[in-house]
Amino acid sequence: MTLTTKAIRIDQHGGADQLKLVELPVGEPGPGEIRIRHKAIGLNFIDIYQRSGLYPQKMPLSLGMEGAGVVEAVGEGVTHLRAGDRAAYASAPPGSYCELRVMPAKTVCKLPDAISFETGAAMMLKGLTVQYLLKKTLPQGGLQAGDFVLFHAAAGGVGLIACQWARALGLQLIGTAGSDAKCALAKANGAAHVINYGTEDFAARVKEITGGEGVKVVYDSIGKDTFDKSLECLRTFGLLASFGNASGAVPPFAPAILAPKSLYLTRATLFAHMTTRENTQAMADDLFAVVESGAVQIHIDQRYPLAEVQQAHQDMEARKTTGCSILTL
Known part of the structure; x- marks a missing residue:
């Protein structure tokens, strides 16, 4: 049959x-x-x-x-x-x-x-996406308890897992979301700080939260709309891990934009x-x-x-x- x-x-x-x-x-x-x-x-x-x-x-x-x-x-x-x-x-x-x-x-x-x-x-x-991001897609020197990381779309399926897992690892995850309700959800699930990117300049807020230093790594699944400001959020030798294109693909850019802070960039994928x-x-x-x-x-x-x-x-x-x-x- x-x-x-x-x-x-x-x-x-x-x-x-x-x-x-x-x-x-x-x-x-x-x-x-x-x-x-x-x-x-x-x-x-x-x-x-x-x-x-x-x-x-x-x-x-x-x-x-x-x-x-x-x-x-x-x-x-x-x-x-x-x-x-x-x-x-x-x-x-x-x-x-x-x-x-x-x-x-x-x-x-x-x-x-x-x-x-x-x-x-x-x-x-x-969940496997969060596993490879937090455990394998790491900035220079790795991540230690207390380090700041920025995670976009923190109230989504990947984001809520990341908020909790980062908390379990002792990381200070700064989560962005598009509404106050979504920010509250990310906060309730372990985000140390939350930013409503619809009403706040998330790059400015990240600098404020980190005392002007920036974060070691940005995990960005949004793509086109957040790419430039995600780079602004990084400290010297920081890593931008782009792993999605929810707002569209990141347009071509000159690698020289990474030079002022010797930044690292990866386009991360799970199946690799x-x-x-x-x-x-x-x-x-x-x-x-x-x-x-x-x-x-x-x-x-x-x-x-x-x-x-x-x-x-x-x-x-x-x-x-x-x-x-x-x-x-």
């Missing part, structure tokens, strides 16, 4: 109206693959970048980069998973917006029993850190541990049925969401 799945697919780049619910066949897993039946699916800004064409993809495209569910079958050579395992992942290629899929097993991890499917789906891409199963598992183990300890709680503030994915994308693009958003099945 041929298996089928309801899935969300686009046939061309464009707006949220391109997202269509379709029925697709699902085969057997090949070597190095698994078949997983989702219980919940994560929503992320990278999905919007791929849908819109900011990150061009081949068509037709099934979207979605993270999910959690139960492994139904494993292909040849897969030894870390077996049928019946609870599992979660953040993974390329995209395709998690569905009930059932066959996918590479390399970045799929067993989900601890203490972590729900919804939490697993919501936290993998965002997940090239082996061992690396992926080590990162996931770190994430699972901090969540199971209670130091980081995963806030799922929006839930949408799979068929309402257009509304989910519209809400994310309109900055109407906080914390994590998931698709339910």
